[in-house]
Amino acid sequence: MSIKHGLLALLREDPKYGYQLRGEFEAATGATWPLNIGQVYTTLTRLERDGLVRPASGEGDGDGRSLYEITDDGRAELARWFDTPVTRESRPRDELAIKLALALAVPGVDVSAVVQRQRMSTMRSLQELTRLKRGNRDGDISWQLVLESMIFAAEAEIRWLDHCESMLLRHRAAGGTTPAASRAGTTPAAGRAGTTPAAHRTNDVPEEQAKR
Amino acid sequence: MSTILDIRNLTRTHGQGKQAVHALRSVDLSVEAGELVAVMGPSGSGKSTLLTCAGGLDQPTAGEVLVDGNDLTTLSRNAVAALRRRRIGYVFQDFNLIPALTAAENVALPLELDGTRTRAARKYAEAALQEVAIDELADRFPEDMSGGQRQRVAIARAIVGERRLLLADEPTGALDSDTGETVLQLLRDRCDQHGIAGVLVTHDARHAAWADRVVYLRDGVLVGQSGPLPEADALLQESH
Ligand SMILES: Nc1ncnc2c1ncn2[C@@H]1O[C@H](COP(=O)(O)OP(=O)(O)OP(=O)(O)O)[C@@H](O)[C@H]1O
Ligand SMILES: [Mg+2]
Numbered sequence: 001m002s003i004k005h006g007l008l009a010l011l012r013e014d015p016k017y018g019y020q021l022r023g024e025f026e027a028a029t030g031a032t033w034p035l036n037i038g039q040v041y042t043t044l045t046r047l048e049r050d051g052l053v054r055p056a057s058g059e060g061d062g063d064g065r066s067l068y069e070i071t072d073d074g075r076a077e078l079a080r081w082f083d084t085p086v087t088r089e090s091r092p093r094d095e096l097a098i099k100l101a102l103a104l105a106v107p108g109v110d111v112s113a114v115v116q117r118q119r120m121s122t123m124r125s126l127q128e129l130t131r132l133k134r135g136n137r138d139g140d141i142s143w144q145l146v147l148e149s150m151i152f153a154a155e156a157e158i159r160w161l162d163h164c165e166s167m168l169l170r171h172r173a174a175g176g177t178t179p180a181a182s183r184a185g186t187t188p189a190a191g192r193a194g195t196t197p198a199a200h201r202t203n204d205v206p207e208e209q210a211k212r
Numbered sequence: 213m214s215t216i217l218d219i220r221n222l223t224r225t226h227g228q229g230k231q232a233v234h235a236l237r238s239v240d241l242s243v244e245a246g247e248l249v250a251v252m253g254p255s256g257s258g259k260s261t262l263l264t265c266a267g268g269l270d271q272p273t274a275g276e277v278l279v280d281g282n283d284l285t286t287l288s289r290n291a292v293a294a295l296r297r298r299r300i301g302y303v304f305q306d307f308n309l310i311p312a313l314t315a316a317e318n319v320a321l322p323l324e325l326d327g328t329r330t331r332a333a334r335k336y337a338e339a340a341l342q343e344v345a346i347d348e349l350a351d352r353f354p355e356d357m358s359g360g361q362r363q364r365v366a367i368a369r370a371i372v373g374e375r376r377l378l379l380a381d382e383p384t385g386a387l388d389s390d391t392g393e394t395v396l397q398l399l400r401d402r403c404d405q406h407g408i409a410g411v412l413v414t415h416d417a418r419h420a421a422w423a424d425r426v427v428y429l430r431d432g433v434l435v436g437q438s439g440p441l442p443e444a445d446a447l448l449q450e451s452h
Contacts, residue, residue: 116435120426123438132423151421155418155421158417159417
């Protein structure tokens, strides 16, 4: 998404000043997406260049700041934005997935520990989001919606981490190897997480390193 | 703040020698009044064992379990049973309600077992049912209620009287996501408003996130902990 479409949406009803747009943007997203005023003006300049907004005729607030209004092209662009679903591909690359893939590929990294640290960190964000949600029980519906979206995303990440961990255990139990090193098999103990507690966690990496 | 539950070096081993299953190994956990702690971890990691030991339903192999300063591992059976009736509320995944008793009778049962007169016990039970917002179902039998309603009765039974410690083993397991959230809301309110210490076992991260702290068990060992959280004000300032 872009700040661009956010600003267009806020201009839809009536013309606004830059500082006003900034405040309303933050209010609508529950301050989960802080904007600085510089970003707002840069975006407005680009929108103006593309003919999506224009300075409202002859009005200023006296300090030389101008009032912006949306153009017909701007309205069309806004409608198109609302009509188009957000695809996952349009989001930034998933750094976490890449990090885990690399942790698996590079020898000597305790992948379980990486997963566990990430799980606790994501859990903490999820706790914080949940507390914000509780505090907003009878509050602003826009904010609630943004919060819920982040809660679902954090929850999905934790489930994915759980999934990665059990996949990893099964992979090791089956004597799987990691892409980077062609180690043959793993110790039988490493795979049986349920019956040989913590063996895989504390011993795995040293054992596997020792075998190479 | 006072510590309600203090678990020290708790170890629980089933069987002996090569057959031994180490359900818990040297677990330390303390929970303050007003605090809600969630316990997560894969299946078989020892979550239920931790809870049953904390509730005096299972005897540890080693370590101490202090509830309100009383070490359950050194008390007599009767003393543990009394403590359980008075101070510890337990919510089971399958509710564990007695089918032949109405909602109010189920809730009043621990009090009556503890010697409270029937009338008085009924009053307390009604108050507890009111707290979980189902006082109108007081005279219904469990089989005539929905899963979510039964779970509320089970919670009412766990909070009736002057309980200090509330232990809940997957209390949302059988409920849909929305009903699950209302159960969490209830547990949360108990801790916030009545200074009860709560421990909640759950598989659901969304539900665990209602807790002040989330601890993570794996193979009987506490491997991680998230929280406690900073104060809400600090949080909001951070995001600006
Ligand atoms: N009576 C028993 N005899 C032998 N082993 C037992 C006994 N009770 C539990 N265990 C073992 O202790 C370990 C921990 O069990 P526990 O029930 O605490 O797991 P859990 O984390 O609650 O799992 P789940 O998420 O499936 O409920 C498991 O390996 C289990 O098989
Ligand atoms: Mg269990």
